[in-house]
Amino acid sequence: DTVLTQSPALxxxxxxxxxxxxxxxxxxxxxxxxxxxxxxxxxxxxxxxASNLESGVPARFSGSGSGTDxxxxxxxxxxxxxxxxxxxxSWNDPFTFGSGTKLEIx
Amino acid sequence: xxxxxxxxAELVKPGSSVKISCKASGYTFTSYDMHWIKQxxxxxxxxxxxxxxxxxxxxxxxxxxxxATLTADKSSSTAYMQLSSLTSEDSAVYFCAxxxxxxxxxxxxxxxxxxxx
Numbered sequence: 001d002t003v004l005t006q007s008p009a010l011x012x013x014x015x016x017x018x019x020x021x022x023x024x025x026x027x028x029x030x031x032x033x034x035x036x037x038x039x040x041x042x043x044x045x046x047x048x049x050a051s052n053l054e055s056g057v058p059a060r061f062s063g064s065g066s067g068t069d070x071x072x073x074x075x076x077x078x079x080x081x082x083x084x085x086x087x088x089x090s091w092n093d094p095f096t097f098g099s100g101t102k103l104e105i106x
Numbered sequence: 107x108x109x110x111x112x113x114x115a116e117l118v119k120p121g122s123s124v125k126i127s128c129k130a131s132g133y134t135f136t137s138y139d140m141h142w143i144k145q146x147x148x149x150x151x152x153x154x155x156x157x158x159x160x161x162x163x164x165x166x167x168x169x170x171x172x173x174a175t176l177t178a179d180k181s182s183s184t185a186y187m188q189l190s191s192l193t194s195e196d197s198a199v200y201f202c203a204x205x206x207x208x209x210x211x212x213x214x215x216x217x218x219x220x221x222x223x
Contacts, residue, residue: 033209042201042213043151054211086151090208094167095141097151 004098017075022087031091110214128202135183
């Protein structure tokens, strides 16, 4: 299975720029997607196809990368962005998710 | 608007089975795969598989072969997942998710399954 590796946690201040990384154990082309999950809620799609912003998601969120290295950027960060962020790949079978990066806003 | 409404929390005994549901509305149920995803407390997400309600075709993550069975009822626009031979490792929140196919713009609210004697 394709393993997606994310750093476990980050802490930033409001107004700063934050990058969350996701590294795949093998190429996933641009079949990488990003979700935000707040406690007790279902995940929310932010970015699909590595760099496409889902409708209704603020333009503060952006995604980049291809192959094995991907980044989700939030600029500027707001207090409401406190959440866990997951990457998910759909290029290889089975679909897999990263373990999540917990973002704390100081 | 698209909605996926899941059934309520379940408390079940080890060794038993449970069937949870996901009722879809706001789109053509038979046109999109319905995926199921597992999330254990404090853990990440695991993809279980999908069913295409249009023809009943299914695909499973090999890890869940024999554990999960996906079905769909076109008449009620409802997808089901049955989990069998339950153990404590099956205690988790289970989500249905759909649209478009390879990523998931719409999710159910989740169903908590607790396996305990």
